[in-house]
Each structure stands twice: as structure tokens, then as C-alpha cells.
Amino acid sequence: MTKPDIRDFARQELAGAMISLGEKGSKADRIFNCLYKKGAESFDAMAGVPDELKNKLSARYSISQTPAPERRVSKIDKTVKLLFRFHDGAVAESVVLFNKETISACISSQSGCACGCRFCATGGLGLKRDLKPSEILTQFAACGREAGGAPDSVVFMGMGEPFLNWANVKKSVLILSDNKGHNFPQSKITISTVGVIPVIRELAESHLGIKLAISIITASEKQRAELTPMESKYPLTDIISAARHYCAKTGKSVFFEYIFFDGLNDSPQDAQKLLELIKGVNCKLNLIMYNQNPGGGDLRPGSMEKAKEFQKITVAAGVRTHLRREKGSDIAAACGQLASGPEAS
Ligand code: SF4
Known part of the structure; x- marks a missing residue:
């Protein structure tokens, strides 16, 4: 055994x-x-x-040994992607992002993912299995070696839906932030979910100091249902209610992630629709360009010009809005591209 x-x-x-x-x-x-x-x-x-x-x-007990990860470095922006192969053949990827003044580690919570979002390469893999806390911590340590010390922030935005492996992700957060452990501040850890409402509600009642990001994807339930099967389980309006509850109970803000698709949700009218949806929620908005992947069919990335126009509208309405510049796209390390594909090996 x-x-x-x-x-x-x-x-x-x-x-x-x-x-x-x-x-x-x-x-x-x-x-x-x-x-x-x-x-x-x-x-x-x-x-x-x-x-x-x-x-x-x-x-x-054991202390399992994971082979050193395979490593790819972006020629565009020095982003590093690490591919871990665990003892049973399950794989997971982490990405180290070098920003102007900070370094972020983007780590995986599952090998593959069961959610099946159309715009995400990981979703096309299906779920291999949940990662254990030790496997999550292994990624953190390896990212730290790349960063030359602990990264400035950790984001659970790699492979997998962290709230569908919440027991292990929560435990890894506790170990990371333990003052006898890595002593890494919870306030520098962001967990991104596609909207698993029961865990958002649990977080609202907890004392964890992590940040919450919710991938709302788009502002229309009908459109969202075409982009992720998760919409049928956790509808957008219910997710927004849960986010509102989370903000009210914790006094914190939430990040909403909106993904830009060409001709689908990138117009000024779409910006107004989004503002209507998130009205009154203490939020920050991240606008993310869709990164093309083979499973995305006819989905196309939106244009930067339209994204900037969109941003102007949301900023004018008083919503703190960040237009994310994607990194590591030449090594399939950008958002939605993690699929342990041949380019990683
Ligand atoms: S976007 Fe997130 S939840 Fe959706 S398939 Fe990809 S990893 Fe899973």
C-alpha cells in the first residue's frame, strides 16, 4: 500500500x-x-x-519525489512554463510570469479539467485527477526556483477548476501561508473559479485571506451556456448573487474575468450589458483576450482596439478595469492554453 x-x-x-x-x-x-x-x-x-x-x-509516511519539470521559455517575454509528470503519469503545468516589477506563479489544481469550457485547451483534456497538496506545493517550490526566491504572488489559474478540488487547494493554501511553513501571505494568493457557487459561499463565511477571481466569461447567460457547460449548473445571475454575498460578508472586492471574443461580446453594447450585470458589486474587472486553441472552433480573439474602447466604457462607469496583456503565447503558456501538449515537451 x-x-x-x-x-x-x-x-x-x-x-x-x-x-x-x-x-x-x-x-x-x-x-x-x-x-x-x-x-x-x-x-x-x-x-x-x-x-x-x-x-x-x-x-x-513518504516524501514523494517528482522528477524535475520540463521547461520552456518564451522568446517573446521570458515567461517560463513548467511541465510536471507525476508518478502515475498525470501531468500539470505551471507558468512563471515576469512582470515589470513583480513575478507571479500561476499553478494548477488538477491534472486536466472536467468543466469543458470551449475556449480552454485544458477543458479539452477532460479530468485526469485532482492534484494533492504536495503536488501543488511542488509547483510552488519549482516556480520559486525560477523566480530566484518566493514569487510575489500566486494565482490558481493553471490547469483545473480549483473549487472542484477545494479540500486539497485549501490545504495547500494553509501550508503555504503557515508561519512554520512557507509563510507566504494569503493576501498574495488569488484563486480563480468558473463559478462554483457553494465554495464561493463557503469562502464568504471563512477567515481565509485569499483573493477571489470569478471567470464570468461574458455578460449573457445564453452566450455563456454556449461557451461553458458549467453555466447550466451555476447560472451567471446566481454567480453574481454569490459574489455580492461574498463582498458583503468579507468586506473584500472580487475580480471578474471577462474574456474577449471577436464579434461575440466585444461591442460597446456588450460593455453596457456587463455594467448592468455587475452593478453594485464591489469588483475589479480583468479583460482577457481569448487565446485561440484547437477546441475553440469558430471562436476568434477580439481586437486590442475594441478591448481598449470597452475598457474606456467600464472605467468611465467607475469600474476598476485591467486589460491583461497575455504572456507566453509562443509556448502555449497564456490563459486557456495549458494542455500539456507536444509544445510543452
Ligand atoms: S477555463 Fe478553467 S474551468 Fe474551464 S475548462 Fe479551463 S481550466 Fe477548466
Whole structure:
């Protein structure tokens, strides 16, 4: 039987595991320190942990080794894409984005995705499986090596729908932000969802300090239903209600991500429709160009000129709006392009 990876435990759980081994719960602090501050990759390498405890740990748990990721570097903007192959053949990709003054790590929560959004290459893969916290943390550590230290921000916008693997994503957030772990601020972690309402509502009641981004995609339910099967489960108007509730309960704002498709949702009338939809929600708007992928059929990217016009309208209405410049498109690392395809290997 495969032994559980010790890096799949949040510190509180690990403290419980220590007690079940006849040890003090506080030993979990030392183990966390070894794993995340010192980067120990084996029980033997855990400095300051008595041999007897190391033996007990290695009898019950593992520290899995993931081969070094395959790496591609964009010739356009230095974006780095990392392809991880896990022990069972499941793959996931991460992207390191070098902005003017900051570095972001975009990481995956699942291998593939079950949501089937038409505009997304990952959706075309289907779901292989959920990633475990240890596999999410492996991506964070590798992105940190690329960045020359911890990245300035982490976004769960890689492969997968994070809220459909929420237990593991939440645990990875707890480990990342634990002051005995990576001590990475929750306020610098953004989780992007296509609109899984029960988890948005759970977040509204939680004390997690992460940021929430919701991919509304477009402002019409009919159009959205043609772009993602998720619309039938979580309709746009219900998602906006959940976002409103989240903002009211947490006092925080939410990011709405709107994807630009040529001739579909890029007109001034579409901007007005969007403003009507999000009226009164404490939000910031991210306008994202559709990146063409083979599964997208007749979908085409909108033009930058139209996007700028659109942005002017939303800004004039008082909505903080960011028009995102896509990065890493030459290595299929831009939004919606992660598909572990041949260009990644
Ligand atoms: S956009 Fe997100 S939720 Fe939709 S298929 Fe792609 S990864 Fe999944």
C-alpha cells in the first residue's frame, strides 16, 4: 500500500498524527520547518528530528519525489512554463510570469479539467485527477526556483477548476501561508473559479485571506451556456448573487474575468450589458483576450482596439478595469492554453 505523503498534511493534522505516534503534537512545528523552510526531501535530512521519530515517520509516511519539470521559455517575454509528470503519469503545468516589477506563479489544481469550457485547451483534456497538496506545493517550490526566491504572488489559474478540488487547494493554501511553513501571505494568493457557487459561499463565511477571481466569461447567460457547460449548473445571475454575498460578508472586492471574443461580446453594447450585470458589486474587472486553441472552433480573439474602447466604457462607469496583456503565447503558456501538449515537451 502506498504510504501517505507527509506534505499532504496541514500542520494541525500533522500535530494529530504526531500524537497518534506517541509524540508531542508540537513536533509538527519542527517537521514543518524542515520540510518547508529547510527544503528537506527525505526524513533522514530532517535536522533536529530525533532518529527514533525519523524511523517512525518513514515507517508510516513518504516524501514523494517528482522528477524535475520540463521547461520552456518564451522568446517573446521570458515567461517560463513548467511541465510536471507525476508518478502515475498525470501531468500539470505551471507558468512563471515576469512582470515589470513583480513575478507571479500561476499553478494548477488538477491534472486536466472536467468543466469543458470551449475556449480552454485544458477543458479539452477532460479530468485526469485532482492534484494533492504536495503536488501543488511542488509547483510552488519549482516556480520559486525560477523566480530566484518566493514569487510575489500566486494565482490558481493553471490547469483545473480549483473549487472542484477545494479540500486539497485549501490545504495547500494553509501550508503555504503557515508561519512554520512557507509563510507566504494569503493576501498574495488569488484563486480563480468558473463559478462554483457553494465554495464561493463557503469562502464568504471563512477567515481565509485569499483573493477571489470569478471567470464570468461574458455578460449573457445564453452566450455563456454556449461557451461553458458549467453555466447550466451555476447560472451567471446566481454567480453574481454569490459574489455580492461574498463582498458583503468579507468586506473584500472580487475580480471578474471577462474574456474577449471577436464579434461575440466585444461591442460597446456588450460593455453596457456587463455594467448592468455587475452593478453594485464591489469588483475589479480583468479583460482577457481569448487565446485561440484547437477546441475553440469558430471562436476568434477580439481586437486590442475594441478591448481598449470597452475598457474606456467600464472605467468611465467607475469600474476598476485591467486589460491583461497575455504572456507566453509562443509556448502555449497564456490563459486557456495549458494542455500539456507536444509544445510543452
Ligand atoms: S477555463 Fe478553467 S474551468 Fe474551464 S475548462 Fe479551463 S481550466 Fe477548466
